[in-house]
Each structure stands twice: as structure tokens, then as C-alpha cells.
Amino acid sequence: MPKYFQVIKITFQEYFVYRLNFVLWRFRSFVQLLVLYFLWSALIPQGTTLFGYDQAKILTYILGTSIVRSFILSSRSVDAAGEIASGTLANFLLRPINYLKYWFSKDIADKILNLFFSIIGIFLILILLRPPIIIQNNLTIIIFTVIAVALGIVLYFFLSFLLSMIAFWTPENIWPPRFLSMIIIEFLAGSLFPLDILPVGVFKALKLLPFTYLLFFPLNVYLGKLTTQEIFTGILISLFWIVVFWQLAKALFRLGLRNYAAWGR
Amino acid sequence: MLSVSVITVKNLKKHFQVHKKEPGLVGSVKSLFKREYKTVKAVDNVSFTIDEGELVGFIGPNGAGKTTTLKCLSGLLYPTSGSVSVLNYTPWDRKPEFQKQFSLVMGQKNQLWWDLPAMETFILNKEIYEVSNENYEKIIKELTRLLEVEDILKVQVRKLSLGQRMKCELIAALLHTPKVLFLDEPTIGLDVVMQKKMRDFIKEYNRRYKSTIILTSHYMGDVKELCQRVVVIDKGKIVFDGKLEEIIKKFADYKLISVILAKEIDPKRLEEVAKIKEFDYPRVIISVKRKDVSLVAAKILDKLPIADLNIEEPPIEDIIRELFTGKNYA
Numbered sequence: 001m002p003k004y005f006q007v008i009k010i011t012f013q014e015y016f017v018y019r020l021n022f023v024l025w026r027f028r029s030f031v032q033l034l035v036l037y038f039l040w041s042a043l044i045p046q047g048t049t050l051f052g053y054d055q056a057k058i059l060t061y062i063l064g065t066s067i068v069r070s071f072i073l074s075s076r077s078v079d080a081a082g083e084i085a086s087g088t089l090a091n092f093l094l095r096p097i098n099y100l101k102y103w104f105s106k107d108i109a110d111k112i113l114n115l116f117f118s119i120i121g122i123f124l125i126l127i128l129l130r131p132p133i134i135i136q137n138n139l140t141i142i143i144f145t146v147i148a149v150a151l152g153i154v155l156y157f158f159l160s161f162l163l164s165m166i167a168f169w170t171p172e173n174i175w176p177p178r179f180l181s182m183i184i185i186e187f188l189a190g191s192l193f194p195l196d197i198l199p200v201g202v203f204k205a206l207k208l209l210p211f212t213y214l215l216f217f218p219l220n221v222y223l224g225k226l227t228t229q230e231i232f233t234g235i236l237i238s239l240f241w242i243v244v245f246w247q248l249a250k251a252l253f254r255l256g257l258r259n260y261a262a263w264g265r
Numbered sequence: 266m267l268s269v270s271v272i273t274v275k276n277l278k279k280h281f282q283v284h285k286k287e288p289g290l291v292g293s294v295k296s297l298f299k300r301e302y303k304t305v306k307a308v309d310n311v312s313f314t315i316d317e318g319e320l321v322g323f324i325g326p327n328g329a330g331k332t333t334t335l336k337c338l339s340g341l342l343y344p345t346s347g348s349v350s351v352l353n354y355t356p357w358d359r360k361p362e363f364q365k366q367f368s369l370v371m372g373q374k375n376q377l378w379w380d381l382p383a384m385e386t387f388i389l390n391k392e393i394y395e396v397s398n399e400n401y402e403k404i405i406k407e408l409t410r411l412l413e414v415e416d417i418l419k420v421q422v423r424k425l426s427l428g429q430r431m432k433c434e435l436i437a438a439l440l441h442t443p444k445v446l447f448l449d450e451p452t453i454g455l456d457v458v459m460q461k462k463m464r465d466f467i468k469e470y471n472r473r474y475k476s477t478i479i480l481t482s483h484y485m486g487d488v489k490e491l492c493q494r495v496v497v498i499d500k501g502k503i504v505f506d507g508k509l510e511e512i513i514k515k516f517a518d519y520k521l522i523s524v525i526l527a528k529e530i531d532p533k534r535l536e537e538v539a540k541i542k543e544f545d546y547p548r549v550i551i552s553v554k555r556k557d558v559s560l561v562a563a564k565i566l567d568k569l570p571i572a573d574l575n576i577e578e579p580p581i582e583d584i585i586r587e588l589f590t591g592k593n594y595a
Contacts, residue, residue: 003392003395006389006392010389013385014378014380017381091376093340093359094341094364094368095364095394096365096393096395260342261342
């Protein structure tokens with residue numbers, strides 16, 4: 001295991017090399033958060049409701065989405081596609097290191113940084129704007145939220161890694177399929193609006209798909225909108241999809257290597 | 266000495282499907298709908314064995330299949346057919362126990378982390394290869410001293426010169442003291458001083474660690490100085506495998522007589538005696554069939570005003586070039 005710990009460390013160091021880039025990137029996330037906040041508080045003034053969401057709930061959902069998104073829907077493994085296409089992958093195939101674990105380690109480094117800066121961001125918003133958002137103080141629910149977020153991270157990691165495998169077959173166009181799937185994933189995950197405003201049938205079907213477990217599910221756990229029963233069902237469904245994507249990612253990686261010509265070398 | 270074969274390659278073939286595109290925009294549009302593929306035989310039925318501690322040079326023109334062979338030997342590529350055994354492992358199974366015992370260094374690509382000092386890559390590799398602290402300290406001290414890079418280990422890799430970077434690449438690849446080492450053009454782009462240092466280092470490494478090394482290079486100097494045995498590859502096939510001197514005997518059926526003339530003469534008079542290769546008064550180089558050498562030399566001495574005369578083997582570069590362009594492997 002020390003080798004993956006070292007990967008985490010070296011990833012941190014890489015971030016810190018370019019200080020300005022590092023600071024600006026985090027600042028950007030913070031500004032984005034502010035913009036969303038002002039937009040939605042203007043759309044739903046205090047006292048009105050929209051689709052059954054009052055201002056506090058919708059603000060919590062929107063702010064929550066943007067934070068959870070920066071955790072879950074952000075995997076460094078997008079770059080795996082570039083490595084496959086450019087031939088850098090060879091470096092990993094030659095050495096006794098597992099490519100999946102390597103990228104997951106890089107993700108861990110990434111998430112630790114995000115966690116740190118999100119906490120600062122939220123803290124700033126809380127003291128500067130005093131927004132009417134819902135602060136969860138039920139410990140059980142907080143624990144369930146952490147579990148749901150963790151599952152979402154793993155689920156998205158495998159999904160994103162899977163998408164990167166496309167590079168084995170079409171090294172010249174890795175971005176179009178990635179963008180297309182990102183848009184679909186974000187929509188189905190509930191990053192544009194709360195999914196429960198959709199027709200009941202559609203919503204029920206969505207709950208069986210993996211995507212809602214990337215955003216909508218962890219957020220609703222946090223908001224306390226789900227029964228324990230529903231939480232357990234959700235966790236089980238996420239676990240099911242994690243296993244599916246994990247096995248698929250492994251199989252596709254193995255298959256891709258057969259096709260791999262170590263280009264550019 | 267009992268020799269143990271470390272690398273065994275039998276009937277190795279690697280064919281690629283490459284898609285052909287006609288030139289121009291029309292060709293590009295056509296290729297959207299219909300693609301023609303052709304098979305490129307990068308490695309075509311290659312067999313050889315290499316014993317422990319050997320330092321073998323692979324030479325051949327660009328695209329001959331040298332690098333593809335090395336990629337098969339290091340497990341990056343699955344061959345189309347044939348078998349390979351390196352240290353009793355099948356490379357493309359990519360077993361960690363195998364990977365801990367070999368290294369592939371490519372002169373044109375790097376594994377160092379671009380934004381960080383080389384030291385960080387070394388530390389990462391130490392963990393990846395599970396090298397003990399004690400061994401790591403020892404080997405890094407030795408390698409940095411041999412390659413004279415003690416003072417650049419803490420400098421960001423992107424700020425290093427090509428030569429410095431290549432040295433660091435080599436250290437990163439050798440930290441786990443591999444038993445088998447594949448060097449793909451390790452001296453490419455380096456100046457003559459750096460080339461020489463690199464060669465000395467490779468020689469020293471081979472001697473010190475008894476490692477088995479395959480080296481490819483376009484510089485004959487590398488091969489001449491380092492390799493006892495040479496494998497010549499062209500169009501995916503082995504056309505020669507043996508001692509370097511034997512290439513000369515086998516493929517050059519001529520020797521060179523170089524003459525310093527005492528007086529200017531009409532080159533035609535020389536032409537009567539033998540074929541002139543170079544004429545740059547007062548120096549003339551004549552190429553003569555091996556069996557006729559003494560006869561022709563005697564004739565020249567007899568008939569022409571000569572200040573000096575030397576009989577030489579043709580330079581290996583020339584033979585190789587003729588071999589690659591003439592393609593008369595017999």
C-alpha cells in the first residue's frame with residue numbers, strides 16, 4: 001500500500017507547484033457558488049415556493065449540489081483517456097502498479113483538497129450572507145450522508161474510468177463522447193434541478209439507474225427527506241452499480257490492452 | 266562459463282492493422298464512410314536467444330521493427346503469434362514479480378514527473394518497486410555519482426537540459442537494479458560528450474550488475490563500443506545475428522586501399538587499376554574485392570607515384586548503410 005500513499009503525496013506536490021493556478025482554481029469554485037446562490041435567492045424570494053421547495057430547501061439543494069458535485073462528479077481519471085491516447089500509459093504497464101488504484105489514489109488527493117477548500121467556502125458564505133439553509137444536526141443522518149457521498153465518489157470514479165477506456169478504440173476523439181455523457185450524467189444525476197419534480201413514473205425509473213446516486217440521493221439523505229428504508233434501498237442500489245461498473249472497467253481495460261499499440265513511442 | 270539464456274524469442278510476429286487514407290480533403294471525407302486497412306508486419310517471424318550478462322545491439326533502419334520487438338519483450342504489446350520468455354516469464358502477463366526485474370528506457374519519452382524535481386519520481390519508484398530504504402540509499406548514491414547528477418536532483422524536471430533529463434530517466438529506471446534492461450535509443454539527441462558518458466555508464470552498469478542489456482541505436486558508435494553481439498533487423502526480419510566484426514566479413518566483400526599520391530596524376534590511370542571511391546588529391550580511396558587486394562596493391566605501388574598506402578576494412582557505418590539501401594542480404 002505505501003506505493004499508493006506515495007501517489008497521493010506526489011499528487012499533492014504537483015498541485016502546489018503552481019501556486020497561482022491552485023489559488024485561482026479554488027477561488028473560481030467559490031465565485032461559482034456565490035453566483036448560484038444569488039440567482040436562486042432572486043428566483044424564489046422568501047415565503048414563496050416552487051415545485052414544493054421553499055427558499056431554504058432550494059438554496060440548500062443548489063448550494064449542496066455544487067459542493068457535492070465538486071466531490072463526486074470530479075474524477076481525475078478523465079486524464080486516463082489522454083494517457084492512453086498519447087502512449088504515456090506505457091509507463092504504468094511497465095511497472096508493478098495497478099492503473100485503477102493509481103487513479104483512485106490521485107482522486108483521493110484531489111478530494112482531500114476539495115474538502116478542505118469547500119469547508120472554507122461554506123464557512124465564508126455562512127458568516128457573510130447568513131443564508132436560510134438547512135443545517136443538518138441529526139448525527140445518524142450525517143453518517144448516512146457521508147456513506148452516500150463516499151458511495152457516489154466510488155461509483156463516479158468507475159463510471160469516469162470506463163468512459164476513459166474509449167480512448168483505446170478511438171484515440172483521436174476522446175472528448176466528444178466524454179462531453180456528451182457528462183451532459184446526460186449531470187442531467188440524470190439531478191444537478192440542474194431536483195429530480196422529484198419529474199413525473200412519478202420517470203422518477204421511479206431513474207431511481208433504478210445509477211445516476212441519481214451521484215447527486216440527488218446523497219443530497220436528499222442530507223436534507224432528511226428519505227426514510228431509513230429508502231436510504232438502505234439506495235445504498236444497496238449504489239453498491240450494485242459500483243460492482244457492475246468496477247467489473248466493466250476492469251474487463252474493458254483488459255480488452256483495451258489487447259488493442260493497445262503503445263502509440264507515439 | 267555456463268551460459269543461461271535469459272531471453273528466448275521464438276517465431277515472434279506482430280502485425281498491425283493500419284487505416285489508409287487517400288491524400289486531400291476528398292480522401293478525408295471518403296475515409297469517414299469507408300476505410301481501407303492494410304496489414305503492417307512490424308515484426309515478422311523473429312527468433313533469438315540472449316544469455317545472462319550479454320549486451321546486445323539491435324540495429325536497423327527506421328521502422329524496421331526494433332522498438333516493436335522491445336515492446337513485445339517488455340509486455341506492452343500482445344504479439345500476433347509466437348512466444349517470448351524473459352526471465353522465465355511471459356512478458357504480457359505483466360506479473361509484478363517480472364516487472365520488478367526489468368526496465369525499459371526510451372530515449373524519446375519520459376517517465377519523470379514533469380513539474381516536480383527528479384527526486385520525487387525516484388521516491389515514487391522506490392515505493393512502486395518496493396525497494397528497501399537501505400538498497401535505495403546505496404543505489405541512488407552510486408548512480409548519481411556515476412552519472413554526475415548530484416546537483417540537479419532537486420531541480421524541476423522541465424528545467425533540465427535533455428542530457429540531464431536522460432540521465433535522470435536512467436536513474437529512475439535503474440533504482441530497482443533490473444536484471445534485464447532494454448534501452449531504446451538512449452543516446453538520441455545527446456551531444457558527443459554526453460553520448461560518450463552514457464556509453465561508459467551503460468558499459469559500467471552491465472559489468473557491475475551482470476545485467477542483460479538490449480540496446481537499440483542509430484549511432485554506430487554506441488554499438489561499436491558497447492556490443493559484442495549485434496542483431497540486424499530490417500522490415501521485421503532478422504537479417505544478421507552475430508559478432509560485429511562478422512558483419513564486415515559477411516557483407517563487405519571488399520577492402521579499402523587508401524593512397525597518398527606523391528604527384529598529381531590523371532585519375533584515369535588509377536581507374537585502369539581499380540574502382541575509385543573517393544578522390545581528393547593527394548588522397549585517393551579505392552575499393553577492391555577482398556581476393557584481389559594484394560594484387561591491386563602491388564600494381565599501384567609498381568605503377569604510380571605513391572607517398573603512402575594503407576589497406577583497411579571499410580567502416581561499419583558504410584556497410585550498414587549499403588546493407589539497408591542495397592538490401593542484398595545473402
